Amino acid sequence: MLTPQDTDQGIDEKVLEHEDAAHEKRNWVRLTFDCNNHCVFCLDTLTHDGQMRDRDEVKQQILDGAKKGAQRLILSGGEPTMHPSYVDFIRLGKAAKYRKIQTVTNGRAFAYKQFLTRCLDAGLDEITFSIHGPNARIHDALVGAKGAFEQEVQGLQYALEDGRPIVNIDVVINRGNVKHLKAILEKFIAMGVREYDLLHVIPFGNAYKEGKDILFYDLEEMRPYLLEAFAFSKRPDVHIWLNRFPVQHLEGYESLIQDPYKLNDEAKGRKEEFHRLLTEGVDLDCREPARCKLCYLQNVCDTLYGVRDQVIARDFARLRVDTTWEKKQGPIWGGDPASSKRARAIEAQLAEGGLTALPGDDVTVDSSRAKLRLPVIGQEAKAPSELPLAPPEVLAVQAGARALWVVAPDVPGALAEIARHPRLTEVELELADFSGLDALTSERSDVSWRVTRAIAHTSAQAEALLAMPGAFEVAVALTRANEPWLLALSASGAVPSRLALFQPxxxxxxxxQSRDLDLRAFFGGFTAEVPVEGVPACVIGRTPREPPKTLDSAMMKPDGQIEIFRYIQRYIVDRYKARSLRCKPCVHASRCEGMHINYIRAHGYELMQPVLADAE
Known part of the structure; x- marks a missing residue:
């Protein structure tokens, strides 16, 4: 989190406003499995069976989220306004003390002004209208309902005229409307709407079942039209959000890259399926290379599968343990019942006759039984022996790992953790307070382990660590605050051989934005060839050091079970990286992950300059 000193660094207020909004704790509650539109790109179509969710079930989910700390209640569908208890749910959310009650809707019900007024009187604070064209011809064709545009725009106008709700618009960008984005924005800005969420079409539901040949488009070819839309974000009175948009295509508009915190919502939306993957070895039903390449979540899933396979194969040399992590885990609420519905339908299909779907197969679940049709891909479950549970300390021994990376508040906390891993003899320490460490870094015969590395986040820590006895490495964070000390060290010509650098x-x-230094300028002045991690070769002029294969126990429950929400937290902070499209011809491309997504969002892709073969 930012300190008061950080906020003095001139961070754009609009950026902070967007960030605070993205990190708001939200409870998405589906009300229906039905809709009066038939959008060709609908993610939900495969779960639509005409049913309304049980009133008591919805009530419980609303109250559970409020009890566990959710600040915003979002009523969604299907089409949420079709639920007969819709207004009652708004009242319940208000009584449960949510700060904001929002709905995501096709807006057609709000063309009935009396109904809109009832909703607003009950406490509805924000309405997100889904509008996908600047006129009836385009919108109605995409949503499969003649007259939908006229009806929705009427509801939008009534909401604006009332003045009470926050009004914004969702647009699903696809081949059918990408050339009309500017016209969409111009039309509705003129009506008074100042906030837009531009969603990239993704390969789920109807979008992939019926729309894959007509909805997906070449982002490079359509870039001029996309840039016309993104340019509206420069207006101080207009707020543009991008949702599920491939990050590598946003060079020049990196600040619009979706806040990675929202990956938590994506995980909730497929919670049951992720659970089956991680506990039973059942592949995600969407897992197919041709499909994955169209999906914003490809790297999330690829990395997750990699972690799972790493655990199964016991393929790592270092175990990372954060001693305070368990206490930081908050309650989990919400989740889309469609996820459990999909999981149940798949399970029923596979159980019937022992059927197993292979990649590329289409599996139809009888509508009389589950009312769901899914392309089920790679559903053969792993044998139980392939998914054994073992605590991280046992996994490390089985893997033959030697290194233990301990994140702890202080030396006593670290020592308690080290004692739990007697077979891991090479200890790396990342502590808030290193007081007392000097007594442990001297030659000692009473311990079987030795400190091999200490991670310093401040120059004061680094100086103290370098003054201690021992040959352990001192890895110093590349931050704006540490830059003067590091450059002075370089200028003195007395850079310690134990020094290493890393990009936090x-x-x-x-x-x-507030803490990162200018990496190119820094390495122009810091010439000592110390080990560097997390900075591309094109910046430091040589290949960075590759860290050892590491199992991060923070992604797991104490029993060793990988858990999707813990994984997402660590993925966001540590694993979510990207490169510029310009990096493709770089000689280092096969080994380079690029930079962390929040570095890119804060500073852009400009840092990355491909090294070409004929330039070496």
């Missing part, structure tokens, strides 16, 4: 990563863009 942050949960929030504002932290990166």
């Amino acid at each position: 990563t942050y949960e929030r863009m504002s932290e990166a």
Whole structure:
């Protein structure tokens, strides 16, 4: 989180406003499995069976979220306004003390002004209208309902005229409307709407089942039209959000890259399926290379599968343990019942006759039984022996790991953790307070382990660590605050041989914006060839050091079970990286992950300059 000193660094107020909004704790509650539109790109179509969710079930989910700390209640569908208890749910949310009650809707019900008034009187604070064209011809064709545009715009006008609700618009960008984005924005800005969420079409539901040949488009070819839309974000009175948009295509508009915190919502939306993957080895039903390349979540899933396979194969040399992590885990609420519905339908299909779907197969679940049709891909479950549970300390021994990376408040806390891992003899320490460490770094015969590395986040820590006895490495964070000390060290010509450098990563863009130094300028002045991690070769002029294969126990429950929400937290902070499209011809491309996403959001892709073969 930002300190008072950080906020003096001139961070744009609009950026902070967007970040605070993105990190708001939200409870998404689905009300229906039905809709009066038939959008060709609908993610939900495969779960639509005409049913309304049980009133008591919805009530419980609303109250559970409020009890566990959710600040915003979002009523969604299907089409949420179709639920007969819709207004009652708004009242319940208000009574449960949510700060904001929001709905995401096709808006057609609000063309009935009396109904809109009832909703607003009950406490509805914000309405997100889904509008996908500047006129009826385009919008109605995409949503599959003649007259929908006229009806929705009427509801939008009534909401604006009332003045009470926050009004914004969702647009699903696809081949059918990408050339008309500017016209959409111009039309509705003129009506008074100042906030837009531009969603990139993704390969789920109807979008992939029926729309994959007509909805997906070449982002490079359509870039001029996309840039016309993104340019509206420069207006101080207009707020543009991008949702699920491929990050590598946003060079020049990196600040619009979706806040990675929202990956938590994506995980909730497929919670049951992720659970089956991680506990039973059942592949995600969407897992197919041709499909994955169209998806914003490809790297999230690829990395998750990699972690799972790493655990199964016991393929790592270092175990990372954060001693305070368990206490930081908050309650989990929400989740989309469609996820459990999909999981149940798949399970029923596979159980019937022992059927197993292979990649590329289409599996139809009988509508009389589950009312769901899914392309089920790679559903053969791993044998139980392939998914054994073992605590991280046992996994480390089985893997033959030797290194233990301990994150702890202080030396006593670290010592308690080290004692739990007697077979891991090479200890790396990342502590808030290193007081007392000097007594442990001297030659000692009463311990079987030795400190091999200490991670310093401040120059004061680094100086103290370098003054201690021992040959352990001192890895110093590349931050604006540490830059003067590091450059002075370089200028003195007395850079310690134990020194190493690393690029830290942050949960929030504002932290990166306030703390990161100018890496190119820094390495122009810091010439000592010390080990560097987390900075591309094109910046430091040589290959960075590759860290050892590491199992991060923070992604797991104490029993060793990988858990999707813990994984997402660590993925956001540590694993979410990207490169510029310009990096493709770089000679280092196969080994380079690029930079952390919040570095890119804060500073752009400009840092990355490909090294070409004929330039070496």
